[in-house]
Amino acid sequence: MAELLSGLREAAGPFLFDYTIQPALKIALVMAVVLGLIAYLTLAERKILGFLQVRTGPNRVGPWGVLQPIADVAKLLVKEDSIPDRAVRWAFVLAPCLVVGPALVIFAVVPFGPSSATTGGANWFITDVNVGLLFVIAMATISVYGIILGGWSSNSKFSLLGGLRSAAQMISYEVPQGFSLVVPLLMAGTMSLNGIVMSQLEQGRWFAFGFFPFGFLAFFVYFVAGVAESNRNPFDLPEAESELVAGFHTEYSGMRFALFFLGEYANMIVVSAIGVTLFLGGWSRPFPNVEVLSFLDLGFLPVGLAGLVWFTLKLVVFLFTFIWFRGTFPRYRFDQLMDLGWKWLIPTSLIAVVGTGLAKILFG
Amino acid sequence: MTSTKRFLDRIMLLDLFAGLGITFKYIFKKKVTVQYPEERMEPSHRFRGMFRLDEDRCIKCTLCARDCPIDIIYIDWHQEVNPETEKKEKLLDRFDIDLQRCMFCGLCEEACPTNPKSIWLTTKTYELASYERWENLYIDMAELQEWKVRPEYTDREIEK
Numbered sequence: 001m002a003e004l005l006s007g008l009r010e011a012a013g014p015f016l017f018d019y020t021i022q023p024a025l026k027i028a029l030v031m032a033v034v035l036g037l038i039a040y041l042t043l044a045e046r047k048i049l050g051f052l053q054v055r056t057g058p059n060r061v062g063p064w065g066v067l068q069p070i071a072d073v074a075k076l077l078v079k080e081d082s083i084p085d086r087a088v089r090w091a092f093v094l095a096p097c098l099v100v101g102p103a104l105v106i107f108a109v110v111p112f113g114p115s116s117a118t119t120g121g122a123n124w125f126i127t128d129v130n131v132g133l134l135f136v137i138a139m140a141t142i143s144v145y146g147i148i149l150g151g152w153s154s155n156s157k158f159s160l161l162g163g164l165r166s167a168a169q170m171i172s173y174e175v176p177q178g179f180s181l182v183v184p185l186l187m188a189g190t191m192s193l194n195g196i197v198m199s200q201l202e203q204g205r206w207f208a209f210g211f212f213p214f215g216f217l218a219f220f221v222y223f224v225a226g227v228a229e230s231n232r233n234p235f236d237l238p239e240a241e242s243e244l245v246a247g248f249h250t251e252y253s254g255m256r257f258a259l260f261f262l263g264e265y266a267n268m269i270v271v272s273a274i275g276v277t278l279f280l281g282g283w284s285r286p287f288p289n290v291e292v293l294s295f296l297d298l299g300f301l302p303v304g305l306a307g308l309v310w311f312t313l314k315l316v317v318f319l320f321t322f323i324w325f326r327g328t329f330p331r332y333r334f335d336q337l338m339d340l341g342w343k344w345l346i347p348t349s350l351i352a353v354v355g356t357g358l359a360k361i362l363f364g
Numbered sequence: 365m366t367s368t369k370r371f372l373d374r375i376m377l378l379d380l381f382a383g384l385g386i387t388f389k390y391i392f393k394k395k396v397t398v399q400y401p402e403e404r405m406e407p408s409h410r411f412r413g414m415f416r417l418d419e420d421r422c423i424k425c426t427l428c429a430r431d432c433p434i435d436i437i438y439i440d441w442h443q444e445v446n447p448e449t450e451k452k453e454k455l456l457d458r459f460d461i462d463l464q465r466c467m468f469c470g471l472c473e474e475a476c477p478t479n480p481k482s483i484w485l486t487t488k489t490y491e492l493a494s495y496e497r498w499e500n501l502y503i504d505m506a507e508l509q510e511w512k513v514r515p516e517y518t519d520r521e522i523e524k
Contacts (some may be wrong), residue, residue, distance in 0.1 A: 014455075048391070051390070051391045052387050052390050052391060052398050053390070054393050054394075054395055055396070055397050056395045056397045266373055291465060312438075323386060324387065324388065325384075327387050328383050328384050328386075328387040329380070330382065
């Protein structure tokens, strides 16, 4: 594999290879893995929800229901794709793409493993932008436009209500999420996601445990706001099955609905991946400062792969928590949602930001 | 004191974490799912399922047909001299039940004067669905006595 790549590099010339072929290969790989992960996340969600409710979950398609996602995708692909008569066509078509696209674009800056400085070989991420965190915030915000646009353009009262709720939810939850993202920024002193992971390694602590309790508060606020951001229970007001039929995607069918669905799950993975990177040390092992636990570095694996293993493990814990929340909490009422966002999360995140700043000046 | 505790609970979201703990325990509980076509639940002894008729016990009084609230039991009989015993006996010509409208109220079984009942519904048979309206839903005498798809445990009920 490595020989093949180096041969390709010689054939195409280093410039062409480094700036087009290698990123293209990485993008293809990451997209394939992420889409597969999304497909099987739906199965995992149905299984875990089933277990939480003392059921078995899907178990008819293939052993243990393993082929269920494939059957679902096949069904969604062949379903009729209908557009309501008086819908605004361009917006109706654009909306699902606006939800999925940005969510997938964010994976470009997520460090799945260490950089070439650590591995001595390839970078275990697609690219390392020096304002990576800003890029993540910008992209994560766009998906909400897709939801609002989809809700407005389908010319249905349920969709419109779902879209409006999504707008209100975005306004309340982007703010604390933004504040909470400032905390790891302050601690690391860089916006590059790879740099943030590296500085967690250098400082020998995950930022969720940095400047206790401020790091933890920020982590908590980030996670709650992230759940709200990806429209998951208990903040699934834009969908609100029991009130709004299906909320913003009531009028969508077939593959366009599948795109919305894909976007929701991609958002889950994005929120988890960014949370892992910023607060839980990214690809580093637990307790990077404790020498005794160095066997957790998985020395028998290549450095990059060991990092990927830890990253995946943390990601899985995050995703499980998302599903766990869905199986536990009922949906917030709209005023409770606003109450939580404005009266609790924003003050908490402000305290975390100010506290971190002070602590950095005094002890850092 | 309690108000402080409540405030702390609210801030640290203790009740939410307690809820998460409870749902987590349920992951490992034994599943209650019955894999229907492969596994079946046995109905209770009082469950009113498909009819059965025992012609030998039946005294042809037609009380069941008369008590049926929607008149779906059709009984014809005639008298005949039995050549062996030289006694007059009633013989059934027809004992049909039109299951399409039957609501399985069990009033026919209640009305039956014989002991044990000669028509009864506690056969524990509930898989009566059919693809066509006219299929399998008009049950005649022969079918009532030897119902073809009845499960094995029906015969145990007869002895009771």
